[in-house]
Amino acid sequence: MVKAKNLLLYITLIILGTYFLFSGLIKAQSFLGPFVTAIILALLVFPLSGWMEQKISRSAASLINAFFLFLVSLAFLGLLSYQLESFVEKWPKIKETMKPKIEQVKQFAVNNTPLNESDLQLSSKKNGSGMIPAVSSSGQVPQKKAATLLSTISGAVGNFLLTFIYVFFLLNYRRKFKNFLLRVFPDEKRDKVNSVIIKSAKVAPKYLVGRLVLIAFLAILYAIGLGISGVNNFILVSIVAAILSLIPYLGNIIGLAMAMAFGYLTSGEIGVLVGIIITFSVAQFLESYVLEPYVVGDRVDLHPFVVILAVVIGNLVWGIIGMILAIPVVGILTVILLHIEALKPYGILLSKRKFSKD
Structure with a gap:
């Protein structure tokens, strides 16, 4: 009875703690998102920063690396904005190209389902109505929307800039953070902790870096096939x-949809559609069975089920940024767990490698 009560207490505490x-x-x-992103980026440029510190001061090297990451991020945002602008410009042509195909789908639905043309027209009217909220004479709704949009944009820009400020301080004062971690643990465990940190x-x-090399390979494969x-x-x-392949599963779907928008939806040719599908199918096969095992390898090895759980939980917690950070964060956590003897069983649970019983 006592054991049952203790087990029930532990389960309750675990559930409450998880919640x-x-x-x-x-x-x-709003705080942890930019900070965790900064940790991942700082780890990425850590070897480069260490090499630069042999020639210049640590502060200068940290500032250069943070600014370099800032420029790379701006370049990526510029690519996205250019693609979005191009898509908006091509939208009238896409609508014109897809109009007969939509009519064919409607005709197929009328001929092969219980729906009739009046049902489809009614559905279209319902989808098109109710999209514009009522606006009072004082214009309260537009003002609230403008204020909300301005607050969202300013918050996003602030977090974006704050991320690279964090990167600078993490690189510049990493020795202080390391000494703090070493002093948290008892003296007899400091050598072990120092080894785990290193x-x-x-x-x-x-x-x-392996993921970046993989992205470069995918970009070349996509460019050849889509071209x-x-x-x-x-x-x-x-x-x-x-780059979107950093978001497991969902990133590949978004990339495929983007290629469809600039390929098949613009031209309306079946050959373009077939080429896009073949390109992404071949690229995903090579990524999963050739590139990832040999390029990324066992640098961080997560079980596929753990990858899916990490992405789903990351999306539930922090949205898209959580999905992007989920894999590197859980991967780094797995590395740490595997190097701590007391926590090694948890690392084995997350890892895809097979370990001997001893």
């Missing part, structure tokens, strides 16, 4: 689609 943990993570997104700091950048297929702006589409 409050994720509730806290959701509430602290191994984690070396493994994480290797994994992230042959006749997709407009195929180079930019390929680069953005490859």
Whole structure:
């Protein structure tokens, strides 16, 4: 009876702890999101910063690396904005191209389903109505929307800039943070903690660099296939689609949809559609079975089920940024767990490698 009560108490504490943990993570997104992103970026440029510090001061090297990451991020945002602008410009042509195909789908639905043309017209009217909210004479709704939009944009810009400020301080004062971690633990465990810190700091950048190399390979594969297929702006589409592969599963779907928008929806040719599907199918096969095992390898090895859980939980907690950060964060956590003997069983649970019983 006592054991049953203790087990029930432990289960209750675990459930409550998990609930409050994720509730806290959701509430602290505006702070933790940029900070965790900065940690990942700082680990990425850590080897480069260490090499630069042999020639210049640590502060200067940290500032240069933070500014370099800032420029790279601006370039990526510029690519996205250019693609969005190009899509908006082509939207009238896309509508004109797809209009007969939509009519064919409607006709197929009328001929092969219980629906009739009046049902489809009524559905179209319902989807088109009710989209514009009522506006009072004082214009309260537009004012509220403008204020909300302005607040959202200013918050996003602030977090974006704050991320690179964090990167600078993490690189510049990393020795202070390391000494803090060492002093938290007892003296007899400091050598072990120092070893874990060093191994984690070396493994994480290797994994992230491996992902960047994988993105470069995917960009080349996409560019070749989409160029042959006749997709407009195929180079930019390929680069953005490859970068979006950082978001597991969903990123590939978004990349495919973007290629469809600039290829098939613009031209309306079946050959372009077939070429896009073949390109992404071949690229995903090579990524899963050739590129990822040999380029990324065992730098961070997560079980596929853990990857899916991490992405889903990351999306629930922090949205898209959570999906992007989920894999590197859980990957780095797995590396740390595997190097701490007391926590190694949890690392084995997250890892896809097979470990001997001893």
